[in-house]
Amino acid sequence: MTEKTPKLRAALDSVPTYKPGKPAAPGGPVAYKLSSNENPYPPLPGVLESAVSAAGSLNRYPDMACAGLMAELAEHFDVPLSHLATGTGSVGVAQQLVQATAGPGDEVIYAWRSFEAYPIITQVSGATPVQVPLTDGDVHDLDAMLAAITDRTRLIFVCNPNNPTGTVVRRAELESFLDRVPSDVLVVLDEAYLEFIRDETVPNGIDLYRNRPNVCVLRTFSKAYGLAGLRIGFAIAHEPVAAALRKTAVPFGVSQVAQDAAVASLRSEDALRERVDALVAERTRVAGALAGQGWTVPESQANFVWLRLGERTLDFAAACERAGVVVRPFAGEGVRVTIGEVEANDLFLRVAEEFRKEL
Numbered sequence: 001m002t003e004k005t006p007k008l009r010a011a012l013d014s015v016p017t018y019k020p021g022k023p024a025a026p027g028g029p030v031a032y033k034l035s036s037n038e039n040p041y042p043p044l045p046g047v048l049e050s051a052v053s054a055a056g057s058l059n060r061y062p063d064m065a066c067a068g069l070m071a072e073l074a075e076h077f078d079v080p081l082s083h084l085a086t087g088t089g090s091v092g093v094a095q096q097l098v099q100a101t102a103g104p105g106d107e108v109i110y111a112w113r114s115f116e117a118y119p120i121i122t123q124v125s126g127a128t129p130v131q132v133p134l135t136d137g138d139v140h141d142l143d144a145m146l147a148a149i150t151d152r153t154r155l156i157f158v159c160n161p162n163n164p165t166g167t168v169v170r171r172a173e174l175e176s177f178l179d180r181v182p183s184d185v186l187v188v189l190d191e192a193y194l195e196f197i198r199d200e201t202v203p204n205g206i207d208l209y210r211n212r213p214n215v216c217v218l219r220t221f222s223k224a225y226g227l228a229g230l231r232i233g234f235a236i237a238h239e240p241v242a243a244a245l246r247k248t249a250v251p252f253g254v255s256q257v258a259q260d261a262a263v264a265s266l267r268s269e270d271a272l273r274e275r276v277d278a279l280v281a282e283r284t285r286v287a288g289a290l291a292g293q294g295w296t297v298p299e300s301q302a303n304f305v306w307l308r309l310g311e312r313t314l315d316f317a318a319a320c321e322r323a324g325v326v327v328r329p330f331a332g333e334g335v336r337v338t339i340g341e342v343e344a345n346d347l348f349l350r351v352a353e354e355f356r357k358e359l
């Protein structure tokens, strides 16, 4: 008798595996991780104390409703409690959104290249990904995304700023796009990097969601707030969508440590602003240095920069690694480099300068 293996859903066969940013090699000369768009700063003031205190009750389940955090978020963003939903990182909430809207036969539209979790969560749900290439300037092609809408479209991701290019869509073009998307298609504005935006023509998604029931804003505590390790993100959306998100959430998915750390982080706004300003200043310095070396880099409004290296992508990533910085290569396309500690950025710039001479 031949051994049978458990039957798995055929939809999983084509699901790409999520590639996490490589960690810095242990024992290497200097080792900086610029591969996951993490925040180089430790938790904000008061956060560690809250987390440690919550850790004293690890024998208990967390508050499933995240009531304390929800109240804080509602006040902070001036939105009704019923418009909020949390999850295990914003990628967890993104997965809840797809599960709530799209199954086999349905379509999910997003730009490409963009956040690499979009194809994964779409296919895990059994839905069909519809990838719309970025423009030559590495920006969302909103007209092409509109043209891609069919009667099977259920959800559209707009990643603003876009990962990995750092490029943005501006208020007028985004509003005109939203005005033309059918009202029964959910548009998710993924604003994981919103805090790093300094271009005033870029809208805050919360202003756009208020009078648009088909718009959902996705935010995270992983980037500017520096809580990537705790896995906590949230969505702001009108009631039917927010309620569906609560249904598709993993019960007790968000730990009490994460909830309390998030509350303390929201209360540390001045320190947050200081750190984000410092990272933005570093971004300006790095982008200026790269331009000075002769690179053409799309203007980034996020905490990373994008070097389009084509066939030389993996060589460049290897050169960075030899110098003690780990970056995030997308083979054949380019390299995304997180803005990190000043020393790490300097190391990266040194490699970029040498490499530029070879091109």
Ligand SMILES: Cc1ncc(COP(=O)(O)O)c(C=O)c1O
Pocket (backbone or CB within 6 Å): 036, 037, 088, 089, 090, 091, 092, 115, 159, 162, 163, 190, 192, 219, 220, 221, 222, 228, 231, 232, 233
């Ligand atoms: C655009 C975008 N959205 C969402 C996420 C998910 O972040 P998290 O799940 O840590 O909140 C990331 C992480 O890299 C991202 O780049």
